[in-house]
Amino acid sequence: MPDQTDDSKASATGRTVTCIRQADWLVAWNGERNAIEYLRGADMAFRDGAIIHVGGHFAGRVDHEIDGRRLLVVPGLINAHYHSTVTMIRKGVTQDACNYLLPAFYQNVNVLQSPAAVKAAATAFGIGRLLKGGTATLVDWTAPYDGWLDTLASSGARVYAAPFFTSAEWSVTDHRLLQYHWLADGGHDLFDKAQAVMEAAEAHPSGRLSAMVAPSELECTTPDLLRQSFELARQTGRPFHIHAAESAREFTEFVARHGMSPVQWAAEMGLLGPNSAIGHGIYLDHHSQLRWPTRRDLSLLAETGTTVTHCPTTFAMHGEGMEALSDYLAAGVNVALGNDTFPHDMLHEMKVAVLVSRLRSGQDFGRATHPSAQTWSLGAGEILRAATVGAADYLGRPDLGRLAPGCQADFFTVDLSHPDMMPVHDPLRSLIYCAGDRAVRDVYVGGRPVVAQGEVLSLDLGEHAATLAGAQEPMCAAVAGKPDAAGRSAAELWPLSLPIANPAP
Ligand SMILES: [Zn+2]
Structure with a gap:
């Protein structure tokens, strides 16, 4: 437990x-x-949830001291892209599966459904697990359900509620054909409901909830709803977020509909700009898999100040990745990070982001130690900046993701004496590449401890995990007979990684 005053x-x-x-x-x-x-050897002081001093000795009155020796103090991480209710329930089921024709998210959405009764447990578990790894602020982009905002607030995290709305739903027939089912009202009823949720989030008495305008997918939203939702974001000052350039299939859909890339169409629709983000942004026109002749997308994102929310693990799981994150950053694109689904661990996501970038990059494999043309490289410092300042800039929050006077007291401490952190030559490299969240000790949001000695204080992780465990097998059993699963069972679609043998007699 942290020391108490x-x-x-x-x-x-x-x-x-x-x-x-x-x-x-x-x-x-x-x-x-x-x-x-x-x-x-720095002092950091905070009062009323805000930082009042960072630097040398703090000479003012102190009510409560924390010994900072053998500690690294880091700004609270910001998870800019997360879907709390579609995550935990699939853990262990689909990771090794591949559909060569369609990314997993197209078919999973119809085949594996999180039962309504466990949505709050999924939200609480995911956020609790993220807090444990140093996340202080997160975007939960989720179809609203009763009690969602209270669950977000009681987690202790600072949350941007991004209620899902769309003009169309996907279905996949026989694992091959993607179909769009356009809603009769173009999604305006869902948009109206989402607006009410956004207002309720901003009025929530916790004071830690904000709202984000986030139609689900560029390919599933009508031009009319895109215009109206983007206008709402601009009028209210809320950030705007939409999934775009997330699959090669989507890229060809935009070529078929509009003769251009998703990013170029988003630019024509006026959706790019500061405080606007595209989710994933992997399949830009330069991606080698597309063999598309234009080279405009990366500069369009940079020139307009548009953010890309990057979630490398969930795509690397199926062999997909940006080309390459280091090129985006070198081109001046603002990048924020998220975990999208699972694992719920931003430090893990930061490590994977660096590793995948080095695998996919043609020239940035780390900081050059010999004379070369390379002038910039992606490392631990740059990826921390994306996970803190990059996300805060997108959200329009200069008071987040930074340790400086006037900023929110959102931070975490790392135990430098943890074996996985030692020897400590450069603590960020030890943390991101080796220790991960095992060495995270305490986490504070708005000056309040939410994790102490590695234990989440604001909710019971074990209780929520048990609820989810009880719901996973019935969910898998319900797969068989669904039309888009071709009648196959979960055991046939997603077999265990090893067969279960009969014990010897
Ligand atoms: Zn997403």
Whole structure:
């Protein structure tokens, strides 16, 4: 447990000053240089949920001290792309499956359905697991259900609620043909309901919920609904988010419909710009798999200030990836990170982002140690910036993802004496490439501890995991007989990784 203040007077007035003393390492924000940088032996003080000091010795009144020796202090991570209710329930089922014609998400959405009764448990479990790994803020892009906002708020995280709406639904026949079923009203009823949820999120008494305007897919939203939803985002100042350039199949769909790439069509529709993001953004016109002749998409994203929310693990699982993240960043595209589905671990996502980029890049394999034309490379510092400042810039929140006076006291501490962190030459490299969330000790959101000594304080992870475990087998049993599963059972579609042998007599 973190140390608790015994200054009851300060607590009662909400003016408690907490100070981390002499942190061995601290990742600070330097506004003048527009850069994150290490500080050694630094103090960080916060009060009323906001940081009041980062730097040398803090001489002001302190009610509660935390010994920062043997600690690394890091800004709270921001997960900019997450779907809480479609995640946990599929864990262990579909990871090794491949459909050469269609990415898994087209068919899974109709074949494996999260039971309504466990949606709140899925949301709570996923967020709790993300908190444990240093995430402080997340975007939950989910079909709203009763109690969703209260579940988000009680998690202790800072959350952007992004209620799902769409103009069309997918179905897949016989695992081969993708069909779009356009809703009679173009999705306006879902949009109306989503607007009510956004307003409720912003009015939620927790004060930690915000709203995001997020039609589900570019390929599934009518031009009329796109215009109206983007206009709503601009009028309300809410960030805008839409899945686009996420599959080669989608790219060919846009070529067939409009004769251009998804990104170029989004530009024509006026959807690109600051505080606007495309989810995944893998299949830009330069992607080698597409063999498409234009080379405009990357510069369109950079010139308009559009963000790409990058979730490498879920795509790498099926052999897909950006070409390459380092090229996006070098071109000036703002990139934020997310985990999309599972695992619920942003530090893992950061490591995979670097590794996949080096595998897919033609020139950036790490920082060059010999004379070469390479002037920029993607490493631990750059990927941390994407997971903090990059996401905060997209959200229009200069007070998030940064440790500096005036910013929210959202941060986590890492135990430098953890065996996986040692020896500590560069603590971010030890954390991202080796230790992962095993070395995360305490996590604070708005100055309040939500994880202490690696244990989530705000919810019971074990209880929610048990609820999900009880729901997974009935979900798999319900697969057989669904039209798009060709009547095959889950055991036939997604066999176990090893056969179960009969025990010897
Ligand atoms: Zn997504």
